[in-house]
Amino acid sequence: MADKEYDGSAGIEASAAKILTRAITLEKEARLQAALICYQEGIDLLFDALKGCKDSAKKKHFRDKLEEYMTRAEQVKTRVNHLKAAGKYHDQTKIEENSTGHSYASLFQPYFDEFVREVWVEDAYIRSYHQVNNFLRFCEFVVTRCKNVRAIHLKTTHDDYGNQDQQISNLESIRASLKSREIKLVIMFSSSLHDREIRLDTGWILKIGRGLDYFKKAEKFSLGFFDMDMRPCHST
The missing domain is CATH 1.20.58.80 (Phosphotransferase system, lactose/cellobiose-type IIA subunit)
Known part of the structure; x- marks a missing residue:
């Protein structure tokens, strides 16, 4: 043999x-x-x-x-x-209705690296519980990918539906968590915010039609509840 x-x-x-x-x-x-x-x-x-x-x-x-x-x-x-x-580089991704595989890591990985030190997020809808959770997931992605990041700036609007105190409390919790890693979270509120974009100090600008809130709701104990790559998305 x-x-x-x-x-x-x-x-x-x-x-x-x-x-x-x-x-x-x-x-x-x-x-x-x-x-x-x-x-x-x-x-x-x-x-x-x-x-x-x-x-x-x-x-x-x-x-x-x-x-x-x-x-x-x-x-x-x-x-x-x-x-x-030449200032002409442009890359576009179309997210189809109910498609999956579009977590922040899957979409944004090519642009976030060890050279990123500062990130600016402008999104009017970081207000309700699930929207603040989306922002937290985005921060986790940034911290994981960008080992030299030192500041994340968020510009959003106040919650006008009676949950403003809870919105601020949730964002302050994220600020405290980032501070423990020596990362500063700067929060600004604006009443006239319309554009939704992410800017990096490396020069990249990411325009997102629906902002960070492009995921559909996932039921508890169903695939996609934790793994965002498995969660269906809205078209954007």
Whole structure:
């Protein structure tokens, strides 16, 4: 009975192929920043597959693929930098009614990194309990992704339906929690706030048609109650 040596590169290659196919799709849709993230993740997996491969022919295959996708990633990066320099870079995502997979991390990951130190949120509807919860989830995402963030600014409106004290109390709790991590939360209230956007000190501006409140209500003990990628969304 012949001994066989296990080669785990096949499974890694399959995962890499899936991510790199997604990268190519995003590139064709001109969602270049998101495409770059996928290219990098796929390239990292190909490197792992190469390291774990025992077959010389497959090693050559992985090296060829690495060269191909590293070249594509570099070309996309160059395009993004040229568009940024010209002030013309624009990326758009359409969220369909009842679609899933649109958590803050899934949507915003390409733009939030260790270079972000300050974030500004303008959203008139951070008022009711579930809306403040959305803002808290967004803050958790920022803290997780941006290890050097030092301040988050929120501009919103007062709750006009008798829950203003509760709104302020909930936001103050978030402020105290962020302060424990040496992150400042600056809260401003405006009676004439209409635009909904997120701005980063790295230059990115994210316009959101419905603001942070684009998730539909999820029933308790149903998928999507905690995992926002599983929660159906409103069209935006």
